[in-house]
Every structure is written in C-alpha cells, then in structure tokens.
Amino acid sequence: MTKESTYTAKLPGPDGLYDYTPEEDAIWGELYERQMTLLANMACREYLDGVKTLGLTADKVPQLVDVNRRLNETTGFGVEGVPALIPPSQFYELLSQGKFPLATFLRRREHIDYIEEPDLFHEVFGHCPLLTNQSYANFVRRFGETAVRLGKGYSWHLFRIFWFTVEFGLINTPDGRRCYGAGIVSSPSEAKAAMKGTECEFRPFDLLHVLRTPYRIDIVQPIYYVIDSFAQLEAIIEEDIEGAVMKAKSLGDFEPTFEAKAS
Numbered sequence: 001m002t003k004e005s006t007y008t009a010k011l012p013g014p015d016g017l018y019d020y021t022p023e024e025d026a027i028w029g030e031l032y033e034r035q036m037t038l039l040a041n042m043a044c045r046e047y048l049d050g051v052k053t054l055g056l057t058a059d060k061v062p063q064l065v066d067v068n069r070r071l072n073e074t075t076g077f078g079v080e081g082v083p084a085l086i087p088p089s090q091f092y093e094l095l096s097q098g099k100f101p102l103a104t105f106l107r108r109r110e111h112i113d114y115i116e117e118p119d120l121f122h123e124v125f126g127h128c129p130l131l132t133n134q135s136y137a138n139f140v141r142r143f144g145e146t147a148v149r150l151g152k153g154y155s156w157h158l159f160r161i162f163w164f165t166v167e168f169g170l171i172n173t174p175d176g177r178r179c180y181g182a183g184i185v186s187s188p189s190e191a192k193a194a195m196k197g198t199e200c201e202f203r204p205f206d207l208l209h210v211l212r213t214p215y216r217i218d219i220v221q222p223i224y225y226v227i228d229s230f231a232q233l234e235a236i237i238e239e240d241i242e243g244a245v246m247k248a249k250s251l252g253d254f255e256p257t258f259e260a261k262a263s
C-alpha cells in the first residue's frame with residue numbers, strides 16, 4: 001500500500017476469515033470472469049491449471065486460509081496476509097520461508113481497470129496459481145533465501161529478477177509465447193499489450209541482462225524477458241547471483257527505453 005493510498009488494510013477475524021462485502025464479491029467476480037476469458041489463449045497451461053487447483057471461482061472473494069491450505073497440499077508453499085506495505089527485508093524473509101505476502105484489501109469499482117498498488121485480486125489471482133507448480137515455487141523460495149543471505153546492498157538488483165519473472169514474465173510454449181507474470185495475468189491492458197507485442201520488445205531471459213534493466217512500475221512494460229521453462233528459473237537462482245549482481249553493477253544499467261516519470 002503506498003503512502004498516498006486511499007485503501008485501508010483488511011484484518012481477519014479471530015477465526016482467520018476476512019469479511020468481504022457483497023460489493024467486493026461482485027467486483028472480484030467481474031475481475032475473475034473478465035481475466036479468465038482473456039487468458040484462455042494467453043496464459044501458460046501451468047497458470048491455468050493452478051487456478052483450478054486453488055479452486056478459485058467468480059462467486060466470491062477467496063479466503064486466504066483456503067488458498068493457503070491448497071498451496072500447502074500441492075507444493076508446500078503458503079501465503080500470509082500482510083496489513084500494509086512491508087519493508088523489503090520482511091518481504092524477502094517471508095519468501096525464504098515459503099510464504100507469499102499478500103495485501104488483503106480489494107480495489108473499489110473506480111479502480112476496476114487499473115490500480116497501481118497490489119490488491120487482493122492481483123495477489124491471489126495473479127500470484128497464487130503458479131505457486132502450485134513445484135519448480136516455480138522452489139524458485140520463489142530460493143529467490144527469497146538468496147535475497148536474505150545477500151542482504152540490503154543487493155536488494156535493488158535482486159528485485160529486478162523478481163520483476164521480470166514473477167511480476168512480468170513470459171514463457172515459450174509449444175503453442176507460442178504465453179504469459180505467467182502476476183502483473184500481466186491480473187491486468188487486461190498488460191495482458192493484451194504483452195500478447196499483441198507490437199509496442200514492446202521480447203528478450204530471451206539472461207540473468208546479467210535482467211540485472212541491468214531498469215523498469216517503471218506505472219506503465220505498460222516496454223520489455224519482457226521470456227523463459228523456456230520453469231525448470232530454467234529453478235536453475236538460474238542456483239547460479240552465482242552475488243557475482244552476477246557485482247558484474248551488473250560494474251557494467252551499469254542499460255539505457256531506459258521509457259520516459260522518466262514526471263515528478
């Protein structure tokens with residue numbers, strides 16, 4: 001949640017359940033239906049299978065305890081509701097423990113098409129389905145462990161790995177290029193732009209290149225990095241990440257392909 005956010009954190013009751021209103025259930029349902037229709041030929045099979053495994057439906061906002069239980073049963077991963085923006089150190093710590101931190105508030109209708117801060121739809125619909133895939137879940141956990149081990153001086157660069165995979169990753173499949181990043185699968189404009197491909201660039205995933213690529217969070221992405229498999233992600237995170245970050249720092253960033261944000 002950003003400092004200027006007009007949203008407040010939703011807290012669970014003593015039974016661990018969150019109280020969502022009928023309006024919030026309706027907003028979730030609309031978002032769910034719209035994205036599932038759009039993603040049928042855009043998202044990778046592992047993601048779409050994950051939506052089914054989690055038992056997500058258009059009927060109502062899912063409860064974190066249910067998502068947590070299903071993830072635990074499939075890959076041993078879990079989720080943890082977080083009340084507000086959390087510092088990077090806590091974010092990485094939770095990932096290293098195999099827990100994905102989730103904001104629990106849902107966007108209002110005025111933000112149904114776009115919301116800059118991650119809400120429950122982005123978190124659960126975007127992030128959780130792929131955590132049912134063992135290679136992907138292993139990658140996310142090892143990423144967290146690496147970030148905790150390397151500490152603050154590496155945090156900025158490490159987040160680029162997260163950004164160009166977990167948030168905005170694409171994957172080559174026998175059916176063509178498909179999306180898996182949460183920022184794509186949870187956003188109609190991003191999904192359409194990434195699949196249309198006329199105003200963006202697709203690059204094969206290369207660790208050093210990713211570490212040198214700046215990005216902006218508030219625009220449709222001009223660059224996507226494409227993997228060939230989730231096993232590839234699992235292998236990448238076992239590489240010498242510390243050495244790669246040092247090399248990226250010494251070589252410097254690529255020139256941004258976007259305009260600087262107006263201040």
Ligand SMILES: [Fe+2]
Nearest residue numbers: 118167182183
């Ligand atoms: Fe996210």
